[in-house]
Amino acid sequence: MRQKIRINHRNKLDPEAVIRSMRIAITMTHDYSAACARLKNRLRRQPEGNLQITHSHDGVYFYFKNDYLRKRSDLLYSLARKRYCATLLNVLTLISELPASMAQRDPFHSEQCRTAFAKLEELIHDYADGNLDLARILLTQQQYAWYVGEYHKKPFSGNPNGQILLNPQGDRVLSKSEQNIGIALWDHAVPCHYEEPLRINVQRLVDALQKNLKEQGLLSRQLFYYQSHTCYWNVPEHLQWMNAPGSIWRTYDSRSGCILIHPDYTIMLADGSLVYWEHEGLLENFSYRTNSTERISIMQIAGGIPRENILETTESQANDRQELSQIIERRILPRLWF
Numbered sequence: 001m002r003q004k005i006r007i008n009h010r011n012k013l014d015p016e017a018v019i020r021s022m023r024i025a026i027t028m029t030h031d032y033s034a035a036c037a038r039l040k041n042r043l044r045r046q047p048e049g050n051l052q053i054t055h056s057h058d059g060v061y062f063y064f065k066n067d068y069l070r071k072r073s074d075l076l077y078s079l080a081r082k083r084y085c086a087t088l089l090n091v092l093t094l095i096s097e098l099p100a101s102m103a104q105r106d107p108f109h110s111e112q113c114r115t116a117f118a119k120l121e122e123l124i125h126d127y128a129d130g131n132l133d134l135a136r137i138l139l140t141q142q143q144y145a146w147y148v149g150e151y152h153k154k155p156f157s158g159n160p161n162g163q164i165l166l167n168p169q170g171d172r173v174l175s176k177s178e179q180n181i182g183i184a185l186w187d188h189a190v191p192c193h194y195e196e197p198l199r200i201n202v203q204r205l206v207d208a209l210q211k212n213l214k215e216q217g218l219l220s221r222q223l224f225y226y227q228s229h230t231c232y233w234n235v236p237e238h239l240q241w242m243n244a245p246g247s248i249w250r251t252y253d254s255r256s257g258c259i260l261i262h263p264d265y266t267i268m269l270a271d272g273s274l275v276y277w278e279h280e281g282l283l284e285n286f287s288y289r290t291n292s293t294e295r296i297s298i299m300q301i302a303g304g305i306p307r308e309n310i311l312e313t314t315e316s317q318a319n320d321r322q323e324l325s326q327i328i329e330r331r332i333l334p335r336l337w338f
Contacts, residue, residue: 015128017189025333032096039089046082060130154262177318184324195262200303203257
């Protein structure tokens with residue numbers, strides 16, 4: 001049965017997905033003390049005073065010192081963020097005080113922890129029912145600015161099978177596998193960008209290649225040339241994969257010394273670092289497989305991206321909903337919310 005995709009056009013986070021995601025994140029976290037310290041640091045930057053929340057038959061309303069706060073008020077969001085951080089901090093503090101074996105096995109086995117998390121759930125629902133932007137409250141300021149910021153997506157070249165495929169975030173994607181990954185991220189309330197450009201300076205590698213080829217007598221002319229703004233390389237047969245369609249080396253810009261990569265999905269963690277999700281869909285193709293390996297190596301060596309911040313999936317993984325969930329829950333959620 002075809003899965004119905006609900007499209008999110010306004011960067012809105014679904015409260016139920018957020019609560020599920022946060023519960024998993026708390027369960028998968030091992031260093032509660034560090035998480036508490038980060039939340040305390042966020043709280044230091046919030047204004048004095050407390051947010052008051054009232055419920056009526058026609059909605060949820062927010063006040064400060066008995067004065068009504070409009071939905072677009074900066075003060076409202078600052079106070080909402082403060083109350084959220086304090087409520088989440090209480091949950092994590094209680095869990096951090098549990099015996100280590102209980103915290104690792106099931107932190108919500110404790111009635112006190114369950115009650116504290118229920119208050120967090122209620123608060124998130126109040127914000128959502130009050131038509132507040134959850135992302136603006138729950139994410140760090142750096143995360144939120146990145147999430148709602150504009151970026152130049154790679155021009156859409158069309159789907160090979162002619163279908164129009166959309167992910168829940170509203171992006172046109174190239175394959176069913178990319179769509180599946182987008183659905184999994186949406187189900188876990190993970191803010192992401194699709195094919196956000198990543199520029200990596202590879203001039204040092206280019207210089208080393210040129211020097212190496214010259215020393216071997218394999219370079220009798222200029223190392224590269226441009227044709228219709230695409231870079232082509234005068235390299236020996238064993239390096240001709242650099243000129244294959246889709247090769248990252250064809251994006252090389254000699255003016256900046258950079259190549260251009262478009263990871264399938266980019267995610268910003270709470271500490272401001274980025275996670276790049278690359279789906280490897282054509283590994284049976286030699287040029288694709290070689291370029292894929294090269295791309296990951298360059299991201300690490302020239303880009304300085306830690307290996308734990310690069311996710312790779314194969315076709316079989318992308319078609320396994322449970323495996324996608326496990327990747328997100330182990331590799332992303334423990335570092336996403338706090």
